[in-house]
Amino acid sequence: MRAMLRTAAVQSLVRDLRFMSYFALFLIGATRITPELTPLVVIWLSAWTLNICLAALNLPICRVLIPVIFGATLIALWQMACTIFAIPAVILPAPSQIWTAFTGNLPLLWGDFVQTILKGALTGWLIGAALAVLTAIAIDRSPFLQRGLLPIGNFVAALPIVGIAPILVMWFGFDWQSKAAVVVVMVFFPILVNMVAGLAATDALARDQIATWGASYPQALFKLRLPAAMPFLFNGLKITTTLALIGAIVAEFFGSPTRGMGFRISTAVGQLNMALVWAEILVAALAGTAFYGIVALIEKRVTFWHPSQRQ
Amino acid sequence: MSRALPVLTVLSVIVLVWYGAAIGLNAPWARDQAARAGEVLSTRQLVERTMMQDRPVLPAPHQVAKGLWDGINGQKITSKRSLVWHGWITLSATLAGFAIGSLAGILLAVGIVHSRVVDLSVMPWAVASQTVPILAIAPMVIVVFASAGVTGLLPKAMISAWLSFFPVLVGMVKGLRMPDAMQMDLMRSWNASRAQVFWRLRLPSAMPYLFASLKVAVGAALVGTIVGELPAGATAGLGARLLSGSYYGQTIQIWAALFAAAALAAALVAIIAGVERMVLRRMGLAR
Numbered sequence: 001m002r003a004m005l006r007t008a009a010v011q012s013l014v015r016d017l018r019f020m021s022y023f024a025l026f027l028i029g030a031t032r033i034t035p036e037l038t039p040l041v042v043i044w045l046s047a048w049t050l051n052i053c054l055a056a057l058n059l060p061i062c063r064v065l066i067p068v069i070f071g072a073t074l075i076a077l078w079q080m081a082c083t084i085f086a087i088p089a090v091i092l093p094a095p096s097q098i099w100t101a102f103t104g105n106l107p108l109l110w111g112d113f114v115q116t117i118l119k120g121a122l123t124g125w126l127i128g129a130a131l132a133v134l135t136a137i138a139i140d141r142s143p144f145l146q147r148g149l150l151p152i153g154n155f156v157a158a159l160p161i162v163g164i165a166p167i168l169v170m171w172f173g174f175d176w177q178s179k180a181a182v183v184v185v186m187v188f189f190p191i192l193v194n195m196v197a198g199l200a201a202t203d204a205l206a207r208d209q210i211a212t213w214g215a216s217y218p219q220a221l222f223k224l225r226l227p228a229a230m231p232f233l234f235n236g237l238k239i240t241t242t243l244a245l246i247g248a249i250v251a252e253f254f255g256s257p258t259r260g261m262g263f264r265i266s267t268a269v270g271q272l273n274m275a276l277v278w279a280e281i282l283v284a285a286l287a288g289t290a291f292y293g294i295v296a297l298i299e300k301r302v303t304f305w306h307p308s309q310r311q
Numbered sequence: 312m313s314r315a316l317p318v319l320t321v322l323s324v325i326v327l328v329w330y331g332a333a334i335g336l337n338a339p340w341a342r343d344q345a346a347r348a349g350e351v352l353s354t355r356q357l358v359e360r361t362m363m364q365d366r367p368v369l370p371a372p373h374q375v376a377k378g379l380w381d382g383i384n385g386q387k388i389t390s391k392r393s394l395v396w397h398g399w400i401t402l403s404a405t406l407a408g409f410a411i412g413s414l415a416g417i418l419l420a421v422g423i424v425h426s427r428v429v430d431l432s433v434m435p436w437a438v439a440s441q442t443v444p445i446l447a448i449a450p451m452v453i454v455v456f457a458s459a460g461v462t463g464l465l466p467k468a469m470i471s472a473w474l475s476f477f478p479v480l481v482g483m484v485k486g487l488r489m490p491d492a493m494q495m496d497l498m499r500s501w502n503a504s505r506a507q508v509f510w511r512l513r514l515p516s517a518m519p520y521l522f523a524s525l526k527v528a529v530g531a532a533l534v535g536t537i538v539g540e541l542p543a544g545a546t547a548g549l550g551a552r553l554l555s556g557s558y559y560g561q562t563i564q565i566w567a568a569l570f571a572a573a574a575l576a577a578a579l580v581a582i583i584a585g586v587e588r589m590v591l592r593r594m595g596l597a598r
Contacts, residue, residue, distance in 0.1 A: 012427050019426070048428075055428040063431065070432035091455055148317030152325075159573045160534045162446075163549075166557030166565055171368070245444035253541050254557050269454045277451050285443040292442035 013056035020048060036084050040077055047073040093275040101275035102282055108264075109283050116261040117287050119176035120248035124183025128244075129237060132188050136195035137221070150196060157189040165251040179251045179260075186247040187240035191233070198232025199225055231306050234299040241291045245284060329372055336368040337361035370563045378567035391547075394571045400548040401536050402575060404464045408471025409532040413525060415472070416479030423480075424487040424513065425505070437480055445473060449538045467548075471535035475528035482524025486517030515594060522587035529579045537572060549575075 027041045051069055054062045075095050081087065082094035089097060102109070139145040165182050172178035202225055210224050252262025261280050268276040334357075341360040345352045352360070362371050370378070382394030389396060423430045449470050456466035490512050498508045540550025549572045556565035 016426055016428050051432055052428045055431050066428070066431040067435040071436060090458060144317050145321070146317075147314050148319075148321035151314060151318055152321060155577065159576050160530070160537050162534055163537060163553055163569045163572055166553050167562070167569075170557065170560075170562070242442055242444055246446045249444060250446060250538055250541070254554070265451065269451055272454075272458075274451070274455075281451075288442045288444050289439060 010056070013052060016052045016055070017049075020045070020052065039084070040080055043073065043076060043080070090272045090274055093278055097275045098278040098282065101273075102279040105276060105279060109279060111259050112261045112264050112280065113283055113287065115176060115257070115259045116179070116248050116252065117245065117291075120179030120251070120260070121183055121244040121291075123176070124180035124248065125187055125240065125244040127180065128184040128187035129191050129240070131184065132191035132236075133195055133233065135188075136192055136199060140196065140199045146196060150193065153189045153193045153196075157193060161186050161189075162247060162250050165247070166254045169251060169254040174255045175257055176260075179248045179256075182251040183244045183247040186243045190240050190243070191236040194232045194236030194239075195229060198229030201232060202228045230299075230303045231308070234295065234303065237295050238292060238299070241295055242288055245288050245291070249284065326372055329369075333367065333369045333371040334358055334361045337364055340364065340368070366560050367562055370566050374563055375566040375570060378563040379570055382567050382571065394549075394552075394567065397547060397549050397552050397568070398571050398575060400464075401533070401540065401550065401572070404467035404539070404548070405471055405529075405533045405536045405575075405579075407464060408468035408473075408535065409475050409529050411468065412472035412475035412532065413479045413528055416476045416524075416528075417483050417521070420480050420483035420487060421509070423484050425509075434484070437477060441477055441481070446470075446535065446538050449535065449541075453539055467536045467539035470539040471532035474531040474535040478524045478527040478531060479521070482520045482527075483517060486520030487513045489513075489516045489520070518590060518594065519587075519596065522583065522590070526580050526583050526587075529583060530576055533572070533576050533579065 024045055027037075027045065031038045031041050047069055051066050054066050054069075078092075079095050082092060087094075093101075139149055162182070164185060168181045168185070169178045172181050206224060206228075207220070210220050215223065249262040249265070252260045253266055256263040261284060265277050265280050268274070268280070338357060338361055341357055341364070342352065345357075345360075361367070362374070367374070379394070382392070386393050419429075419433065423434060452470055453466045456462065456469070494512060494516075495508070498512055503511070536548070537550040537553070540548035541554050549568050552568035553565055556562070556568060
């Protein structure tokens, strides 16, 4: 009778605890062999138990708390492992060292950020997106071009396009223009494929309706089909934010002025200054998340009517 | 068949534009050479000379095709100038990384679907990590492994494993969650154990999602390997071929390596699509 009254949450709590106890046995066995591991195991097990209990509570705040605890635990373990095992900074710097490198080099990192992200990635992304949207609208009127371009677009979207970086660096020089060109090519096809799908997304009923009102092609485009294509367009835009950063950074490995994130990473690796490399990675991670977040925010404002945006 | 004609038309337009661009971009060099030799070029001669330079700004399609043919067939496949040899170096690291990454992604997805606490802890980070340009750490991974004495296939495979891990994880979690409440209730009413629910309901319904994400992951793994071959003075692989081509201005070599990489990516995706069709047909899901 009692077993039947258990709720699903309690069941999953018991299951998680049971699984963790097996895991804990294994970890405690490991501390018998290497005693230095003991503080790490203690922290890991207590944080995990805390998370299991929080997950069983099922409060709204737990959705924020649990990942934060998990991330903080990982960073704490990283820091402790670096000090306890005296890992050389050349192989893996501790989070505290990375933070020192980050705060100590802010002007340098800001210059690299402007060069790579704002000039290279953002310019290229805007140009590429504009070109893709215009091309999609142009080929939308011709089913022949659509049938010809879409298979090629899908094919190209799966290729290692980043390989054209050396060619474009040769053509456009070492400065940010060549990085922007790489980004344009990288983001063009994913956005194009999404936008063409979006322009085809209106149903026949809505098209008939707007035709009965005697709407011209531009009117139908701006009042019906472009708004309907927005969720698809933003899907493509969100996918390509990461691609834009990757393209801009990787293109700098093939030649760059003496600033930029790719340049800094490759020279700092050469000087074995790993803390600075990780600080650049931190900048790239922050920039990537912020870039994605801003696009997602704009999407929320533009496609407020779409079912996926409803509260 | 209705697609063949439009695709061929677009392809031939691309080739024509390419020839036009090759003439335009290579003409200054040809004119310059002719002026130094004191010749005056007719238009016909000019066009001919833009087609046969050693280091053109943009090689014409037939030059790239010749470079590709020479790279594949021109010498023994064990030669260091053979694209087959470089391609194999890249392919082996890609496949190793792809296997490790997708296996880890599938296993973690199973954990996420079965445990609430793993889901709440890991999933937000997995989604957030998609927005981070992970490829930027590729050179560092290579150098770190090299300083620990590990070189060759393994460091590159780690990068491609890392890149193929997240698409598989996200797609597989979505797929394993596909069965709706009604199907789960039906399994419950049959008193199915969790293992039975997994093997007979969750896993089969995840298959289409698994294959879709595997196709993305294999492309990402190949890009990861190629970028992993770029930085630390690597001498083997398609990425190293790109880098040395860009150092020495050997444009034909770059384009040939690029097309070899594209063919490799297309072949890998096609193989997975073939397996997908076979598996889905066996399961009665293909239409």
